[in-house]
Amino acid sequence: MPHRSNLSLESPLLWRKRVPPAALAGLAQLLALLVCGFLLWLPLQWGMRLNLAQALILESLCAVAISYSLRLPGWWLAIQALFVPALYGMWLLALAPAWYLAGFVLLASVYWSTYATQVPLYLSRRRVWQRVLEQLPTQPGLRFADLGSGVGGLVHYLARRRRDSCFSGIEAAPLPYWIGKLRALRQSNALLQWGNFWRTDLGNYDVVFAYLSPVPMPALWEKIRREMRPGTLFISYRFAVPGVVPHAVIEMRDLGRTQLYLWRV
Ligand SMILES: C[S@@+](CC[C@H](N)C(=O)[O-])C[C@H]1O[C@@H](n2cnc3c(N)ncnc32)[C@H](O)[C@@H]1O
Structure with missing residues (x-):
């Protein structure tokens, strides 16, 4: 059989x-x-x-x-x-036990659920943010989400340049979330949320960005197909969706020869 x-x-x-x-x-x-x-x-x-x-x-x-x-x-x-x-x-x-506790708390607040998600914190750079900005549709009132927003660099950057639109970041790890939240305090169109993006309805967004790892990409693509509306845009930095051809690939021309992948849903 x-x-x-x-x-x-x-x-x-x-x-x-x-x-x-x-x-x-x-x-x-x-x-x-x-x-x-x-x-x-x-x-x-x-x-x-x-x-x-x-x-x-x-x-x-x-x-x-x-x-x-x-x-x-x-x-x-x-x-x-x-x-x-x-x-x-x-x-x-022979360090005092308090040092171990402090080290553990610091690492846990930065890496939080990385042991399970296999998505650690590493930050995208300004050059990537510029390319993402160039890809945004020009219509006002755009709703954008960064899934796993780290310290909120991308959200903050875009919100300052597109005051006609709303930029959200969803981050699970407490310390990066708080840093992002504080950075965005005076930016009314930047919204940082502490949470798990798997529980976020992606149907609320026109553009979704992710810089994660190869591990969640197949499941994330399923979620995108289920929830995002036709005509909306999914952008992934560095990690492609296995077996799904993007409609555009932007070469970053950096040392790591990284790429930005774009899918029209
Ligand atoms: C590679 S970093 C990218 C940070 C940011 N987007 C950037 O471009 O600089 C990925 C982030 O996703 C967060 N993350 C991973 N899984 C998550 C989940 N299920 N919900 C929310 N955040 C998550 C991690 O804590 C980490 O900070």
Whole structure:
């Protein structure tokens, strides 16, 4: 039965895709500690003991091997190799626990749900904002949304140049949201909202912009097709929608050879 054989082929990959890489990395470290503990215990039976440096190297190797078998991307392998040695190094520094708490709160307020969304904060530049401004329809009363607006740079820039229109940014992470909100205080046509853009109705906008990552693009395209009105515009910086040809591509002519993709819905 072809249906059953498809399932058995796909299911291991499916669960792997559903679990965020950060959770897989944590699982790999736990397994590595267990395996490493066993491998350290084994030679003790014959009176041999590994020193600390050897134990750290062994743990790193276990973590990398397990992460590799879980198909974590290459840059995760480097993180996994350094994780426990770095923990040990931090322990040697003997910092007060409050520093760890402060570091955690700061990182959490910037990266918030990145472990799940796989969309970290990195900011687009003025050159991108200029190209986006050039693409906006000229009619007044335009409604624009930046999905994941970061510190609100694009929203602020556009709102100052198109006072006839309304520019919204939706951002999930608290610290970037507050920075954007404060920047837009004196800009009545800029609206920064703290929230999850997956819960925002895109039918309210004439132009939607996103600078996210490859991960959400297929689902975002489905949402756009469901909610945006015919004739409206979707612009994505850097990340294309797999298998959907844009109606225009603008080369940014920068070092990274990045592109702006435009789709007329
Ligand atoms: C690559 S940054 C882009 C920032 C900004 N648009 C720019 O061009 O400078 C992506 C932002 O999207 C935010 N983000 C990711 N998923 C989100 C979601 N579901 N709802 C709201 N914001 C989200 C992240 O917190 C991050 O700040």
